[in-house]
Amino acid sequence: MTRYLGNGAYCYANSASMLLSTIGEDVEPGFFEVMTGFALGAFLSESNRIFFDSCSSSPDEGVNRAFDILGFHVQEKVKQDGALMPLDELREDLAVSPIMLGPLDMGHLTYNPNYRYVGGSDHYVLALDINVQEIMLHDPAGYPYVWLPLEQLDLAWKAERIKCSQGSYRYWLSPERIESPSVELVYERSLRLFQSRYKQQAIYGTDSNYVVGTNAILAKAEHIRSGNLVHGEIEHLIHFALPLGAKRAMDFSRFFAGSHTQLAHLKELQARLFGKCQSAAMLQEWCVLADTLEQLSEVEGEFEAAVTAL
Known part of the structure; x- marks a missing residue:
C-alpha cells in the first residue's frame, strides 16, 4: 500500500494529537483515530444519510477509549444540557494547559469562510489562549491561531444541534502518561474494542430500529440505484462520508499491517x-456508485466476521 498524506476530516484525532504534543508525546492522528474504534461499521441516519462509523458510540467516548488504550490520563469536563458556559472555569484551566474543546457546532465558527453552510456539523479544536472578548484556537480544519468571539464560542460549544454527544461544553486538559503499554498490549486492547464496537452496533440497530452495518450500505446502494438521491445526500457523500471513509480505512490497514495480513x-x-465511489459520484455515474457500494458492503461483512472471530 502506498501511504496517503493529505487532508482529512480528522478533527478530534488531530486535536487530541495536538493536546498530547503539549507534554512531548508524539501520537500520529491516524493512529489515534484507529484507537478510538469509532470509525467501524456503518449506519443510516434519520435523514437517510450514511455514516461509516459506529452509531452506538460517539467521538467523545472514542477519544476517552483511545487515551486509555495508549496509557494516558486526561481530565475531561462536561456540563449538563442547559447549563451556562463555564467561562471562569475555562479561563482558570487555560492558565494550566491548552484545552481540547468539542464537539462544537461548525455553523458558529465565524473564522471559517464556509461557516454559514456547515451548521449542525460537529467539530473539535484546541484552545490556546483567551482574553476578555475572544478565544485563540488551533482549528485542525486548516486554521491555526484563529480568534473566535466568546459569544460565538458559547453558541458553538453549547452544541445544541449535535445529537451524537451527551451534555454541553465538553473539554479535555492536562494529559499525563500513567502507563507505557507495549505495542502488543495496545494491539490487544484495540482488538477487544473493535469487537465490542461491532457487538454494540448490532444491539443498537435492533433496539433503535436503525439500519446498520452491511445492510446500511446495501440500502444506500439501492437508494442510489432508484434515482432518489437529493442534493444534500450527494454533498454529504462527496464532501464527507466517502473521502473520510477512504482515509480511515487506510489508517486501519496500516494498523493491521505486520499483525494481521487479512x-x-x-x-x-x-x-x-x-475512492472509486468518490470518483463515480463526482461523475454522476450512479450505477457504478451503487455497484461499488455493494462491493464495499461485501468487504465490510468479511472484515467484521474476521475481527469478531479473533
Missing part, C-alpha cells in the same frame, strides 16, 4: 472502493 488487506480494499 485485516490489513480488507481495509486497503475498502479504501480503494471508497
Whole structure:
C-alpha cells in the first residue's frame, strides 16, 4: 500500500494529537483515530444519510477509549444540557494547559469562510489562549491561531444541534502518561474494542430500529440505484462520508499491517472502493456508485466476521 498524506476530516484525532504534543508525546492522528474504534461499521441516519462509523458510540467516548488504550490520563469536563458556559472555569484551566474543546457546532465558527453552510456539523479544536472578548484556537480544519468571539464560542460549544454527544461544553486538559503499554498490549486492547464496537452496533440497530452495518450500505446502494438521491445526500457523500471513509480505512490497514495480513488487506480494499465511489459520484455515474457500494458492503461483512472471530 502506498501511504496517503493529505487532508482529512480528522478533527478530534488531530486535536487530541495536538493536546498530547503539549507534554512531548508524539501520537500520529491516524493512529489515534484507529484507537478510538469509532470509525467501524456503518449506519443510516434519520435523514437517510450514511455514516461509516459506529452509531452506538460517539467521538467523545472514542477519544476517552483511545487515551486509555495508549496509557494516558486526561481530565475531561462536561456540563449538563442547559447549563451556562463555564467561562471562569475555562479561563482558570487555560492558565494550566491548552484545552481540547468539542464537539462544537461548525455553523458558529465565524473564522471559517464556509461557516454559514456547515451548521449542525460537529467539530473539535484546541484552545490556546483567551482574553476578555475572544478565544485563540488551533482549528485542525486548516486554521491555526484563529480568534473566535466568546459569544460565538458559547453558541458553538453549547452544541445544541449535535445529537451524537451527551451534555454541553465538553473539554479535555492536562494529559499525563500513567502507563507505557507495549505495542502488543495496545494491539490487544484495540482488538477487544473493535469487537465490542461491532457487538454494540448490532444491539443498537435492533433496539433503535436503525439500519446498520452491511445492510446500511446495501440500502444506500439501492437508494442510489432508484434515482432518489437529493442534493444534500450527494454533498454529504462527496464532501464527507466517502473521502473520510477512504482515509480511515487506510489508517486501519496500516494498523493491521505486520499483525494481521487479512485485516490489513480488507481495509486497503475498502479504501480503494471508497475512492472509486468518490470518483463515480463526482461523475454522476450512479450505477457504478451503487455497484461499488455493494462491493464495499461485501468487504465490510468479511472484515467484521474476521475481527469478531479473533
